Amino acid sequence: MKKKNMNNQNAVLAKDNDGMPVLKFLAEAIKPKGTFFTPFNMISLPIMVLGFVIIVIRFIKGIGAVTNLTQEVPWGLWIGFDVVTGVAFAGGAYVITFMVYILNMKKYHSIVRVTVLNGFLAYVFYAGALLLDLGRPWNVINPIIGNSFGVSSILFLVAWHFLLYMIAMLIEFSPTIAEWIGNQRARKILSGMTLAAVIFGITLSTLHQSGLGALYLMASEKIHPLWYSEFIPILFFVSSIFAGLSMVIFEGSISQKVFDSQISEKNHRSHDGILHGLSKICTVTLFIYFFLQVLTFVHGKHWDLLNSPMGYWYLTEMIGFVLLPMGLFFYSYRKQNIFLIKLAALITMIGVIINRLNVTVVGFRWDAAVHYFPSWMEIVVTLTVLFVEIWIFRWIVTRLPVLRDSPSWVKKQSSKL
Amino acid sequence: MNINRRNFLSVLGLTGVSLYTGEKLVAAQKIGNETEFYGVLYDSTRCVGCQGCESVCAEEHGLPEPAPDDVPVSGAVRKANENRRTVINVYNTSKGEVYVKNQCLHCNQPACDSACLTRAMSKTKEGPVIWNGEKCMGCRYCMVSCPFDVPKFEYHSSNPKIVKCNMCYDRVIEGKLPACVEACPAEALTFGTRRELIAEAHRRIINDPGLYYNKIYGESEAGGTGFLYLSPVPFEELGFNTTVQNRPYPELTKGFLYSVPSIFVLWPAVLLGIHKSVKNNNLEEEEYE
Ligand code: SF4
Numbered sequence: 001m002k003k004k005n006m007n008n009q010n011a012v013l014a015k016d017n018d019g020m021p022v023l024k025f026l027a028e029a030i031k032p033k034g035t036f037f038t039p040f041n042m043i044s045l046p047i048m049v050l051g052f053v054i055i056v057i058r059f060i061k062g063i064g065a066v067t068n069l070t071q072e073v074p075w076g077l078w079i080g081f082d083v084v085t086g087v088a089f090a091g092g093a094y095v096i097t098f099m100v101y102i103l104n105m106k107k108y109h110s111i112v113r114v115t116v117l118n119g120f121l122a123y124v125f126y127a128g129a130l131l132l133d134l135g136r137p138w139n140v141i142n143p144i145i146g147n148s149f150g151v152s153s154i155l156f157l158v159a160w161h162f163l164l165y166m167i168a169m170l171i172e173f174s175p176t177i178a179e180w181i182g183n184q185r186a187r188k189i190l191s192g193m194t195l196a197a198v199i200f201g202i203t204l205s206t207l208h209q210s211g212l213g214a215l216y217l218m219a220s221e222k223i224h225p226l227w228y229s230e231f232i233p234i235l236f237f238v239s240s241i242f243a244g245l246s247m248v249i250f251e252g253s254i255s256q257k258v259f260d261s262q263i264s265e266k267n268h269r270s271h272d273g274i275l276h277g278l279s280k281i282c283t284v285t286l287f288i289y290f291f292l293q294v295l296t297f298v299h300g301k302h303w304d305l306l307n308s309p310m311g312y313w314y315l316t317e318m319i320g321f322v323l324l325p326m327g328l329f330f331y332s333y334r335k336q337n338i339f340l341i342k343l344a345a346l347i348t349m350i351g352v353i354i355n356r357l358n359v360t361v362v363g364f365r366w367d368a369a370v371h372y373f374p375s376w377m378e379i380v381v382t383l384t385v386l387f388v389e390i391w392i393f394r395w396i397v398t399r400l401p402v403l404r405d406s407p408s409w410v411k412k413q414s415s416k417l
Numbered sequence: 418m419n420i421n422r423r424n425f426l427s428v429l430g431l432t433g434v435s436l437y438t439g440e441k442l443v444a445a446q447k448i449g450n451e452t453e454f455y456g457v458l459y460d461s462t463r464c465v466g467c468q469g470c471e472s473v474c475a476e477e478h479g480l481p482e483p484a485p486d487d488v489p490v491s492g493a494v495r496k497a498n499e500n501r502r503t504v505i506n507v508y509n510t511s512k513g514e515v516y517v518k519n520q521c522l523h524c525n526q527p528a529c530d531s532a533c534l535t536r537a538m539s540k541t542k543e544g545p546v547i548w549n550g551e552k553c554m555g556c557r558y559c560m561v562s563c564p565f566d567v568p569k570f571e572y573h574s575s576n577p578k579i580v581k582c583n584m585c586y587d588r589v590i591e592g593k594l595p596a597c598v599e600a601c602p603a604e605a606l607t608f609g610t611r612r613e614l615i616a617e618a619h620r621r622i623i624n625d626p627g628l629y630y631n632k633i634y635g636e637s638e639a640g641g642t643g644f645l646y647l648s649p650v651p652f653e654e655l656g657f658n659t660t661v662q663n664r665p666y667p668e669l670t671k672g673f674l675y676s677v678p679s680i681f682v683l684w685p686a687v688l689l690g691i692h693k694s695v696k697n698n699n700l701e702e703e704e705y706e
């Protein structure tokens with residue numbers, strides 16, 4: 001009886017997939033697509049190989065063999081950039097799902113999948129980069145299996161949220177996988193779970209986006225006073241909104257070109273409208289963020305510090321990378337100028353990188369005699385993480401209906417619901 | 418619309434309540450803080466800088482013996498590291514050369530303990546703050562959080578440990594003195610309960626106000642520490658971190674942690690509410706069209 005059932009399922013699976021047998025389907029999936037000798041491949045491949053060598057060295061000889069970390073600066077580029085900045089950029093996933101599934105803004109539906117996929121991969125890789133930074137990674141399960149819960153730790157909260165949010169995003173993305181393997185029933189069940197996953201995911205994101213800032217709350221005297229305040233969590237949360245959306249704009253403009261053939265005529269045309277909408281939201285959130293920064297500054301009463309090198313750097317960040325992109329977003333939204341929107345997104349992204357690094361690396365122990373500067377090996381590993389993510393992203397986009405329209409049976413299924 | 422507003426108000430109310438209970442919990446913690454912890458009083462007016470404590474510490478914890486030429490020199494700060502848990506430094510002060518011992522201060526409410534997500538770093542009920550290698554995952558968040566930069570990390574090992582003074586916890590629970598306290602020939606180190614030590618320190622200051630600077634470092638720093646210091650000169654002159662706050666460091670994250678449950682309860686409800694109302698609105702619109 002059981003056996004028959006299984007056969008049946010296989011038969012269904014095979015048939016749904018245009019009659020392709022499972023094995024052939026998998027073989028098809030693994031085969032590389034497109035030309036191999038592209039400039040991107042040629043640059044990224046050697047770096048990735050080098051990166052893997054460095055990672056091996058790191059596990060044999062210890063973290064000190066490849067990084068410039070010191071006893072005073074125990075967290076460097078891998079945490080400050082890969083984890084803290086990477087996760088801010090992945091914020092687009094919760095913002096877009098909020099707009100589409102909670103606010104029912106249908107206009108943005110066509111970018112939900114790619115944004116969630118991006119967010120998911122970002123978490124897997126950037127949060128995964130955390131493992132490289134752990135001295136004793138084999139104990140990473142301790143706070144998860146429950147034999148030692150450090151519930152008063154912000155890092156405990158963040159780690160758990162990473163894990164849960166990855167699961168939530170996987171659920172949000174899973175209907176796409178079901179469409180790909182052609183399993184109608186699974187798709188129906190999985191897409192029924194989307195709303196719950198979205199609500200859970202937004203809640204988790206609110207908490208861990210701010211939680212990443214809260215990680216640094218106890219380092220109150222170690223971070224330069226212009227960047228340290230008890231409001232770091234709120235600032236991190238608000239900035240994750242425009243960080244994520246700028247990433248969506250940036251990634252979208254690249255995907256529109258690179259994956260041109262995947263995108264339907266209709267979605268191509270609607271893309272400009274989406275960018276306009278997003279630039280409006282970016283303007284508003286950047287304004288709120290700037291306002292909060294001003295409040296924080298006034299509250300901290302550090303006027304005297306402005307007239308120092310760190311003070312100039314702070315002003316550069318606030319004016320050049322918050323006010324300027326805010327103005328650009330606003331202007332380009334009024335003038336419907338797509339190029340300027342993309343430019344504003346780029347400046348915003350650089351600004352977010354600068355801000356996160358200022359809190360975590362530049363401003364951390366700014367007064368130390370010896371400053372931390374990442375070693376070239378730390379940078380190569382960071383690039384490796386980035387490139388591996390892009391490779392996998394590309395692999396998925398060229399196979400699954402992420403940018404491409406769903407198979408025709410999906411329409412029938414949803415209209416029946 | 419009316420109902421929506423009422424919902425909104427009750428949401429606000431709930432937030433208020435959870436914030437209030439948060440405050441209560443903080444208060445309760447403070448009361449729990451009266452336990453009798455053991456600690457050590459270090460009197461720098463007595464210390465002769467013989468580094469005896471350094472040697473016995475290395476011996477006790479299986480660390481390399483300090484090199485014979487590695488002696489305190491004024492002007493150069495020797496730091497504890499993964500190979501030594503305690504160091505003696507000498508400072509040229511307004512009252513001549515003064516020796517200072519450096520090691521973990523065993524805070525009453527340690528930042529490292531509350532930072533640790535695996536409970537590897539923990540304040541024992543006896544007072545010492547200890548590290549457990551079976552739990553630690555090497556994230557170094559304790560190092561980021563400790564206001565005194567105490568925990569050290571073995572950067573050049575594939576099985577790295579967090580290294581810091583544990584006040585000889587194993588000896589303390591056996592009823593013995595910490596190795597350094599036992600070894601000190603000048604009686605610069607005194608072991609006892611924190612309350613006794615503070616009383617003793619005050620007694621010394623009162624008996625010889627000319628000798629001592631009138632302050633016990635650690636009495637209120639970082640919410641109170643297990644290691645307490647007496648000095649002949651202001652503590653800034655001895656390289657002490659005098660910018661530390663007097664409130665316990667874990668309090669800096671309390672507010673955030675207490676807001677977590679309320680967000681977890683409220684957010685999903687609010688989101689679902691918006692979702693429902695927006696959906697209905699849209700349906701209505703479609704009907705009118
Ligand atoms: S001094 Fe640092 S390591 Fe020692 S107990 Fe306090 S916070 Fe922990």
Ligand code: SF4
Binds near residue numbers: 534535537553556559
């Ligand atoms: S390095 Fe180890 S002891 Fe320190 S916070 Fe991380 S898990 Fe805890």
